[in-house]
Amino acid sequence: MPYQLREITQALAADPADFMAQCDQQYQQRVRKAAETILKRMKESPIVLLSGPSGSGKTTTALKLEEELERRGVSTHTISLDNYFKTMDRSTAPRTPEGDIDLESPQLLDMDLLDETFTKLTRGEEVIIPKFEFSRQMRNDARGRPLSLGPNEIAIFEGIHALNDDIAGRHPEATTLYISARANILDGEALRFKGTWMRITRRTVRDLNFRGTDMTTTLSMWHNVRRGEKRYISPFKNRAHIIIDSSLRYEVPLFANYAFALEAALKDLDPRNPRWKELHEMVASFRYFPTVDPALVPASSLIREFIGGGSYHYS
Template structure:
């Protein structure tokens, strides 16, 4: 905890005296993480596939993009692949016939096609890659092709990217497995938790749902229960298999999300445990200073949520 300074006292002190410095330190810390992962791949000539897994609102998408950009900058032509494009048609997903399709299970993916595509790429073959249409719930008619050269790389991101059902079919010496999440809590001076890891991811998700999808807090809570269940069953048991771990926390984020999150939570119509949880989050966020999101660089991981 001391190395990261993840205390509300530190965050509020720096956000008041020099908010730009708090943001800059958060951004530089994450740049250093991207550099370290890139060093690992660059220095091991056998590695060509990065398997990047993490829970909802961990920053997987932006991290995959940043890794691809850094690899490319270092001379490795890099492709990004989302496991979401390998979904089965909605009607073929387990549970669909009972009216409860399980989109979180690894068996909602076309596993033989994942195996075929990645291993084909590693053999240097031109490979046809699928695309999925989430509106229709079906695979698109169009596709795209990738040919992986000897010095090229691919970053594969998704909830199930560390699942042995997928990774055991791949040559282990050619892949780097990475787990990303918010991996730190924020404490007060008495070592009491102010925001836990899931709190921070929920706030990210809530703000993103509102900014990008016009979605309500009520809807985010409705989805969150299934998301959590899927993570518990299909992701967390395999997080220990990662070769590297990325902590995507930005110490500036409670201050940056504060005003939007408070406005959403205070106006939400919730009851029961969800109302209690929202009240806890309101009390926690009220303890932080506010920083304008306008100060956040356009290249920041937090832009995935702030817009």
């Protein structure tokens, strides 16, 4: 369901802190409902697969699910599928149509190891969760950690390809979730901000704050990210038992604080980039929104995954 710009503006003018807290409470309620579904399906499988496109808030949502399940007495382990990347062989790595290594491709994951991991965990057997070192672009099995699941334990595996045929498709008994910022913002009937724009804004700010990637670089990759989503992620969302909308009504006013930085970054973006026009439209759309003080964002908010200063630890 879309949000209305007028309602957002009025709520922020009246009491921004209260409005933002309400938005986060509404998201927390979505997480609670998802946790209830997971509990109902525990007898089917102790494996939970959480997928969603870049910038959807998968990591924070997985941690929030872990909290909700722990409150209900279920011991929960959250594992990033990033650790199942294979050490890359550039000679055989999948390529984009432009000839670059396709970093969005599921072929980079060790599907056979994941299959074995799910099977053994379901049987109560011990597995070694691998560790992928991004600084060296290689999997370091020596840094892996053991894991086994007892009768009242769950493992949440989160990553963009979790619902892929070679992952969820091999284990249809697993509980599956799909998360994305799905709500557009309208001004009456006029579209002011797309849900997909929320995700690229989140990713651009996060990459700048925590991954040492300048905004121009992240924006320049967006066309390949979107292409990968359409090929490798979106086609499998109907496999999800649970679909969660991670958009928050106050987040565009929050990210409006970065509008000038984003505009400056676009000046260095190659005009031949397939998303050049759309990205300029996105940045121009921030003019419709008031700004809100980032200090008012609750510490436990999903948005803290992207701007920092939150209560969750992201390894």
